[in-house]
Amino acid sequence: MATSNLLEPDSVAVIGASATVGKLGHTVLRNIIDSGFPGKIFPVNPRGGEILGLKATASISLLPDAPGLAVIITPAVSVPDVVTECGRAGVPLAVIISGGFAESGEEGEMLQKETILRAREENVRIIGPNCQGINLPHLPLCATWPLLVREGKIALISQSGTIGAEMMDRLQIDGLGFSAFISLGNRADLDETDFIRYFQEHDPTAAIALYLEGVKNGPGFRRAVESCKKPLVFLKAGRTESGRRAIISHTRSLAGRYEIWKAFFRQSKVMAADTIDDFYHFSKAAAYLDSPSGKRLLVITSSGGSGVLATDRAAERGFVLPAPSDEAGRLLAEKLPPNAIIGNPLDFTGDATAEHYRDALRVLEGEYDYTMAIFGDPIPGAAESVAGRRRLLVVCLGGGDLQREESGKMAAAGMPVFPSPEIAVECLFALSAADRSGGR
Amino acid sequence: MATSNLLEPDSVAVIGASATVGKLGHTVLRNIIDSGFPGKIFPVNPRGGEILGLKATASISLLPDAPGLAVIITPAVSVPDVVTECGRAGVPLAVIISGGFAESGEEGEMLQKETILRAREENVRIIGPNCQGINLPHLPLCATWPLLVREGKIALISQSGTIGAEMMDRLQIDGLGFSAFISLGNRADLDETDFIRYFQEHDPTAAIALYLEGVKNGPGFRRAVESCKKPLVFLKAGRTESGRRAIISHTRSLAGRYEIWKAFFRQSKVMAADTIDDFYHFSKAAAYLDSPSGKRLLVITSSGGSGVLATDRAAERGFVLPAPSDEAGRLLAEKLPPNAIIGNPLDFTGDATAEHYRDALRVLEGEYDYTMAIFGDPIPGAAESVAGRRRLLVVCLGGGDLQREESGKMAAAGMPVFPSPEIAVECLFALSAADRSGGR
Numbered sequence: 001m002a003t004s005n006l007l008e009p010d011s012v013a014v015i016g017a018s019a020t021v022g023k024l025g026h027t028v029l030r031n032i033i034d035s036g037f038p039g040k041i042f043p044v045n046p047r048g049g050e051i052l053g054l055k056a057t058a059s060i061s062l063l064p065d066a067p068g069l070a071v072i073i074t075p076a077v078s079v080p081d082v083v084t085e086c087g088r089a090g091v092p093l094a095v096i097i098s099g100g101f102a103e104s105g106e107e108g109e110m111l112q113k114e115t116i117l118r119a120r121e122e123n124v125r126i127i128g129p130n131c132q133g134i135n136l137p138h139l140p141l142c143a144t145w146p147l148l149v150r151e152g153k154i155a156l157i158s159q160s161g162t163i164g165a166e167m168m169d170r171l172q173i174d175g176l177g178f179s180a181f182i183s184l185g186n187r188a189d190l191d192e193t194d195f196i197r198y199f200q201e202h203d204p205t206a207a208i209a210l211y212l213e214g215v216k217n218g219p220g221f222r223r224a225v226e227s228c229k230k231p232l233v234f235l236k237a238g239r240t241e242s243g244r245r246a247i248i249s250h251t252r253s254l255a256g257r258y259e260i261w262k263a264f265f266r267q268s269k270v271m272a273a274d275t276i277d278d279f280y281h282f283s284k285a286a287a288y289l290d291s292p293s294g295k296r297l298l299v300i301t302s303s304g305g306s307g308v309l310a311t312d313r314a315a316e317r318g319f320v321l322p323a324p325s326d327e328a329g330r331l332l333a334e335k336l337p338p339n340a341i342i343g344n345p346l347d348f349t350g351d352a353t354a355e356h357y358r359d360a361l362r363v364l365e366g367e368y369d370y371t372m373a374i375f376g377d378p379i380p381g382a383a384e385s386v387a388g389r390r391r392l393l394v395v396c397l398g399g400g401d402l403q404r405e406e407s408g409k410m411a412a413a414g415m416p417v418f419p420s421p422e423i424a425v426e427c428l429f430a431l432s433a434a435d436r437s438g439g440r
Numbered sequence: 441m442a443t444s445n446l447l448e449p450d451s452v453a454v455i456g457a458s459a460t461v462g463k464l465g466h467t468v469l470r471n472i473i474d475s476g477f478p479g480k481i482f483p484v485n486p487r488g489g490e491i492l493g494l495k496a497t498a499s500i501s502l503l504p505d506a507p508g509l510a511v512i513i514t515p516a517v518s519v520p521d522v523v524t525e526c527g528r529a530g531v532p533l534a535v536i537i538s539g540g541f542a543e544s545g546e547e548g549e550m551l552q553k554e555t556i557l558r559a560r561e562e563n564v565r566i567i568g569p570n571c572q573g574i575n576l577p578h579l580p581l582c583a584t585w586p587l588l589v590r591e592g593k594i595a596l597i598s599q600s601g602t603i604g605a606e607m608m609d610r611l612q613i614d615g616l617g618f619s620a621f622i623s624l625g626n627r628a629d630l631d632e633t634d635f636i637r638y639f640q641e642h643d644p645t646a647a648i649a650l651y652l653e654g655v656k657n658g659p660g661f662r663r664a665v666e667s668c669k670k671p672l673v674f675l676k677a678g679r680t681e682s683g684r685r686a687i688i689s690h691t692r693s694l695a696g697r698y699e700i701w702k703a704f705f706r707q708s709k710v711m712a713a714d715t716i717d718d719f720y721h722f723s724k725a726a727a728y729l730d731s732p733s734g735k736r737l738l739v740i741t742s743s744g745g746s747g748v749l750a751t752d753r754a755a756e757r758g759f760v761l762p763a764p765s766d767e768a769g770r771l772l773a774e775k776l777p778p779n780a781i782i783g784n785p786l787d788f789t790g791d792a793t794a795e796h797y798r799d800a801l802r803v804l805e806g807e808y809d810y811t812m813a814i815f816g817d818p819i820p821g822a823a824e825s826v827a828g829r830r831r832l833l834v835v836c837l838g839g840g841d842l843q844r845e846e847s848g849k850m851a852a853a854g855m856p857v858f859p860s861p862e863i864a865v866e867c868l869f870a871l872s873a874a875d876r877s878g879g880r
Contacts, residue, residue, distance in 0.1 A: 099790065104779055145817075146840030160745020162816035165838035166860075211745060237745065242761055243752035249781050250744030275862035276749065276837070277717070304690030305600020305651060305677065309716065312683035321682055339544055341689050350539065376602035377585075397716070398605035400586030420606075422715035 006093045006125060007136055007180070007198065009068025010039040012143065013060055013091070015082055016073035016098070017043030019051045024097060025073040026052075027145050028133060032071075035135075035142030035149050042067060059085065066090030071133065071143050076100030079129065080114045087122020094119070095143060096129035102186050102252065103130050116188045131185025132161025135168060137177060138204050144183065152177025153206035153287040155199040157192055159184050159251055163211045163235070163276060170280050175411030176288075179204040186251070191216040196224040196232070207231040207287035209279065213238060214253025225268050226440060231286035233271040235279040236261050271434045278426060284416035285427035290390040291435035292428060294369035295319050299345040299421075300360045302352035303376025306397060307345030310372055310421035317429040321345070328363050335359045354381035361385070361392075372424055378402035387413035393424040446533045446565060447576055447620070447638065449508025450479040452583065453500055453531070455522055456513035456538070457483030459491045464537060465513040466492075467585050468573060472511075475575075475582030475589050482507060499525065506530030511573065511583050516540030519569065520554045527562020534559070535583060536568035542626050542692065543570050556628050571625025572601025575608065577617060578644050584623065592617025593646035593727040595639040597632055599624050599691055603651045603675070603716060610720050615851030616728075619644040626691070631656040636664040636672070647671040647727035649719065653678060654693025665708050666880060671726035673711040675719040676701050711874045718866060724856035725867035730830040731875035732868060734809035735759050739785040739861075740800045742792035743816025746837060747785030750812055750861035757869040761785070768803050775799045794821035801825070801832075812864055818842035827853035833864040 012032060018025035029043055030052055042063055043056040050056065057063055060070065060082075070091045072082055076098050086094050101112040112129060119126050127134060133144030137151045146165060150172045158164035161183045171178045179202065182195050192210060199205045208230055215221040225232060238244040238255030247255045265272040271286055273279035297319040301307040311321055321344040324332070329342050336356055341347040346364070348356050357373055365371060371392045375382050378399040383406060386394050394410060395418045396403050407417040418424040452472060458465035469483055470492055482503055483496040490496065497503055500510065500522075510531045512522055516538050526534050541552040552569060559566050567574060573584030577591045586605060590612045598604035601623045611618045619642065622635050632650060639645045648670055655661040665672060678684040678695030687695045705712040711726055713719035737759040741747040751761055761784040764772070769782050776796055781787040786804070788796050797813055805811060811832045815822050818839040823846060826834050834850060835858045836843050847857040858864040 099779065146838075146842065148840065158745070160743060160748075162743035162838035163745045163749075165840070169838065169840050169843075213745070213748065235749075237748040237752060239752045240755035242755040243748055246744075246748045246751040246761075246783075246785055249783055249785070249787065250748055275753070276746075276860040277863065303600060303602035304686075305598070305603045305653070306716075308600075308653065308677040308683055308686045308690055309603075309675075311686040312677060312679045313715070315680035315682040321686075339539065343686075343689055345686055345689070347689065398586075398602035398609065400588065400605070400609050402586065403609075420716040423717065 008139070009093070009141070011042065011065065011067040012037060012039065012141065013042040013044050013063065013067040013070045014073070015044040015060060015070055017045050017051050017056060019049070028071060028073060028097065028143055031142045031145055031147045034147055035140045037139060037141045060089045060091070061085050063089060068092065070094045072096045073098055076108060076111050080111065080118045083115055083118045083124055084122055087119065087124045091124060093125045093127070095127045095131065095134055096185070097131060097133055099130040101129045101188070112186060112188050119189060126189035127182065128185035129188060132164065132183035134183065135181035138179060144181065148172045150175070150177030151204070152179055153204065154178045154283050155180040155202065155205040155208045157182045157184065157195045157208065158211040159213045159253070160211055166276060167209065167280055167283070174417065175408045176284060176416060187216050193217055193220045193224045196228055200228050200230055205230065207233060207283060209233045209283040211235045211237070211279070213247045213251050214255045222264070225270065228440070231271065231434060233273060233279065233283045233286050234265065235273045235276065239274065266433070269434045269436045269440050271430045281418060281423050281427050282430045285431055286434070288390070288414060288416045289393070289431060291431045291437065292370040292391065293437070296369045297321055297428070298364055298368040298371045299374065300348070300357060300371065301345050301374035301376060302348045302350065302379070303374055303398065304347050304349070306374045306376055306395065306421050307347055310374065310425060311345060313422045313425040317425055319425070319428070324364055325367060328367060331363050332360065350377070352379055354379050354385040357382065358385045370428060372421065374421060375399070375403070375406070378406045382406050383409035383413055383415070386410065386415055389415070393418060393428060395419070395421050395424050447574070448579070449533070449581070451482065451505065451507040452477060452479065452581065453482040453484050453503065453507040453510045454513070455484040455500060455510055457485050457491050457496060459489070468511060468513060468537065468583055471582045471585055471587045474587055475580045477579060477581045480507070500529045500531070501525050503529060508532065510534040512536045513538055516548060516551050516569070520551065520558045523555055523558045523564055524562055527559070527564045531564060533565045533567070535571065535574055536566060536625070537571060537573050539570040541569045541628070552626060552628050559629060566629035567622065568625035569628060572604065572623035574623065575621040578619060584621065588612045590615070590617030591644070592619055593644065594618045594723050595620040595642065595645040595648045597622045597624065597635045597648065598651040599653045599693070600651055606716060607649065607720055607723070614857065615848045616724060616856060627656050633657055633660045633664045636668055640668050640670055645670065647673060647723060649673045649723040651675045651677070651719070653687045653691050654695045662704070665710065668880070671711065671874060673713060673719065673723045673726050674705065675713045675716065679714065706873065709874045709876045709880050711870045721858060721863050721867050722870045725871055726874070728830070728854060728856045729833070729871060731871045731877065732810040732831065733877070736809045737761055737868070738804055738808040738811045739814065740788070740797060740811065741785050741814035741816060742788045742790065742819070743814055743838065744787050744789070746814045746816055746835065746861050747787055750814065750865060751785060753862045753865040757865055759865070759868070764804055765807060768807060771803050772800065790817070792819055794819050794825040797822065798825045810868060812861065814861060815839070815843070815846070818846045822846050823849035823853055823855070826850065826855055829855070833858060833868060835859070835861050835864050
């Protein structure tokens, strides 16, 4: 598939750009500008004039050079002709945000077919229609909404614009960012299979997160998943009969029985999430952490209660928390304050320092398959003591603004932070299930 | 129990106040000042001098009037004498933050016993020792850390300071606030039973949230829970054998088998959470929403994908989503845009306005036991369209900063906002289990 550099346009046309605040043709153009896209930006509007400080062109055919990308936000009936014009102008990729296609009934379905015929005739690849755009923070190019720009390692592919936007927003707020967002929309041309293949070769992307209602091309999808070398995290909707009915109203996808999906996920070592929250945290774990090589978990904490909750959930998920060896215990007793409880959880109690966490990791890590470090109060230097580790789950809680600052530092150093010990255990459990040390 | 106005002190002494930034005796004094406590504040330090702009007194016995509360942050060995002094000065309540008591071994246990003997001799009630203080935003009085001050309706009682602080922090960030926080510590005198009774009569409190490892007084606790007229939300640690072992290290509580707890929760209609995250969201639901009278759920949404996820989880939890009646469907078709999908979920698609949500609620609410309104993009006026309803779960997602603004308005109007449809369904399920329309 010739999509190898489709997502690296050096210029962008916004067809249906609008000067009216609140209209999508305005919001999207503004976000492209405000995201700092370094190439040329061409607003296209039959009335011409100036929009957001840029001269608008009446038609894409009047541009001197072909833009690398056209974002289309014109009424559905106009879209087939717009696509033809794009093709003739030499545009290789169009993102059609406009709705009113297959999702809206028979007439829309005809329009969608016509659009794709035109695209094929003129060699234009299509994302959408009826999608929420794309976001490529590494260019940067935010051709969607809301405006989010933080670079990271997770590529988001979504059959729901809102769920994609929610993921981007959480990643931005938590300081991790994302490597790409593709809103699939009606998938009239490019689909999830194409983008799994694309992001497999996309350097900034370390993990691929996909919200899916149904697949367009079953066998191709299966092959793409099975051969993908990067961790995959799926939120597959339609686990229940009612959910599958709701999917038919939403995207007309055939959801398929969930038992079959579950077996496929297990076999192909996909991290399968059942909720938006798990989808978010599993994606962080997939991009930044390694799978555990066994079930032995060490919990180090400055909050006894959080250590207990970690222990409960870990035991419920099949992990074991053996006590440190006598030798390690003796070594630690020399380094830790006298009120520290040397066990598993290892509880520093209230007086913990970053040095204590470092000492505990140094002395104990070799005895365990994975470690969870819980920071129950913000501890100066905590970020440095955990940065760069890939078999360590970091949980921060109870620290207010100071903690948010410290968590931000951890994110900047490439350590995802989890908001509770239970969520961290769920991530560890999902990482175990997706262990690909024996290949996918 | 004579605790009826213990938590309304008109003046506070901080014994062990310190001028050294970073010391607890400094942080707690500063937070009391910065929280805006309106009464007199007396730093007590044998060296006298001035601390944070206040004249320090060498001993509590030198104060002209008895403070209504003493916060003690002096070394454990000094605490029995300090308590005697407090009693002789007429202080009715002491919060002992200092550690080094029963949690730290035999010597500490003796000190704790001595402290309580002294307290009984002098009629001083004790919170702690080894606790993280108290926070009463309605006074206001933040005698703990971090500094959090937002007034709300949820009283937090916790055997873990960190878990309490995490709850306060989330409630403050989300704009809801809390009515009180009590860190129980070693519970040498006042315990969870006392505070359930206290907050039952506390006007600002609409729901009581309790993190518990074990109870001190089983029969009294049971009676307090069974007779409590306000909704109760419990996070009970020690569900597993490993968790119960960890509890013995942390608070030496006898956790008890979880099967027995589960049966007790079911009978006494307590909302039982298994994770910090559920604990947080269940508490919001308990304080601001009513239990459903049946299983018929309506989902209205501007995000199709989120509607599907809501449907899946609702079906998994035993709720049903019947379609609207033909008559209601006809009425709505006149009011909603033509691309709206009139079903359940009712999907407004991207062009939703607050007026559409209001129309849908007006026409359909009577046909269902509960409604979930999902806002997939920030919608101007959304807060007004949902405020004041008690059988409505509001979910906002994908809207970035604009959404946070709108969610803040909802919180200010007394509507809790949930971060995902799945969490909202879990809250509804927990509210069902705790339905007390037939009494507790």
